[in-house]
Amino acid sequence: GCTFEETSDPAVPCEYSQAQYDDFQWEQRLPLPPLFPGSYLVVNASQHAPGQRAHVIFQSLSENDTHCVQFSYFLYSRDGHSPGTLGIYVRVNGGPLGSAVWNMTGSHGRQWHQAELAVSTFWPNEYQVLFEALISPDRRGYMGLDDILLLSYPCAKAPHFSRLGDVEVNAGQNASFQCMAAGRAAEAERFLLQRQSGALLPAAGVRHISHRRFMATFSLVAVSREDQDLYRCVSQAPRGAGVSNFAELIVKGELAVGLRGAGRAKVEWEWLLPGGGVSSMGRGPWTRRKG
Structure with a gap:
């Protein structure tokens, strides 16, 4: 020290x-x-x-x-x-x-x-x-x-978070992180989800499981590939803070459509995968299929 x-x-x-x-x-x-x-x-x-x-x-x-x-x-x-x-x-x-x-x-x-x-x-x-x-x-x-x-022993003034797991959703769906912590909830005045880039999201709710265990839930609405990043849980109070590990929000493929050329019915499309990979692509008019 x-x-x-x-x-x-x-x-x-x-x-x-x-x-x-x-x-x-x-x-x-x-x-x-x-x-x-x-x-x-x-x-x-x-x-x-x-x-x-x-x-x-x-x-x-x-x-x-x-x-x-x-x-x-x-x-x-x-x-x-x-x-x-x-x-x-x-x-x-x-x-x-x-x-x-x-x-x-x-x-x-x-x-x-x-x-x-x-x-x-x-x-x-x-x-x-x-x-x-x-x-x-x-x-x-x-x-x-x-x-x-x-x-070499746990904090008395700040909650300890359990390991935070990765979250995987499809583009357009809601994503939820659940942050489990041990300690008195009164020790924390604010619960935040912190993006690695620095953005902060307040907790949607905090549920007491027992007198020394509680869970803070964070919701991200209609996520897109721009939301894919590392996130962690943070508790804040004057007497200290708790910080979890970083977990990844994985947003699976989303459809990207763009008009090319003058023809209105002609479109090029591709199905994007996490990491920028392409599953399939095509050219031509969109059609609606039954069944």
């Missing part, structure tokens, strides 16, 4: 890097007023422009079971203005960053807060946790990170 202290346990290495594509860098702060004792990562919002971002990226992780990433943070300004937004992203197998799975904004007092991230991304897949500081228009105050730890 990462405690950012010079006396950190060498048996628990901390590997992180500052992104090179962002606008500025997080600073490692040694004990210094007016903030907190100890060493930690910090951003002084007054030193940067509104909308600027800084990313710190932690080492790739690959686990055989759902596990828990715990971290401490603060967002603080003397006059109560928001220094910005602290966001967390979970990138899988070096893929796109997508949308934040958790974020916090505002000023929350001169104190540390603890939150957890329950990640259900399983071996052989790898994932990276990325923390983002986004500067607010107020540009006042500080954002900080400390004690980022990989726990």
Whole structure:
């Protein structure tokens, strides 16, 4: 884990890097007023422009079971203005960053807060946790990170999702993802289906199976090949977030029709298969058959 202290346990290495594509860098702060004792990562919002971002990226992780990433943070300004937004992203197998799975904004007092991230991304897949500081228009105050730890036991503050399975439908049909989770549903205020590209879909409903198991259902209406992608379940609450594995929405063949030339009755058609393959094609007028 990462405690950012010079006396950190060498048996628990901390590997992180500052992104090179962002606008500025997080600073490692040694004990210094007016903030907190100890060493930690910090951003002084007054030193940067509104909308600027800084990313710190932690080492790739690959686990055989759902596990828990715990971290401490603060967002603080003397006059109560928001220094910005602290966001967390979970990138899988070096893929796109997508949308934040958790974020916090505002000023929350001169104190540390603890939150957890329950990640259900399983071996052989790898994932990276990325923390983002986004500067607010107020540009006042500080954002900080400390004690980022990989726990060997389940999160207490975030639900754990079961493995999410692929969904296969025909073009034009509705698709449904069912996200099963363990934990108290009250620990999550929002349930979202997150597309790998970043788009978010709210849950159509949440059903309690027992006092510690529940299922969130997500519906995609009349899907097309444009909807074929990877999707995952996300729960969000101030005390943490749960993130499932990515599952694939597979949309089977759809009919693509286009007029060619001047003849109205002459059409060329082809039956498209997943992956862009062609099952059959033809030329000529459409006819209606009985039986």
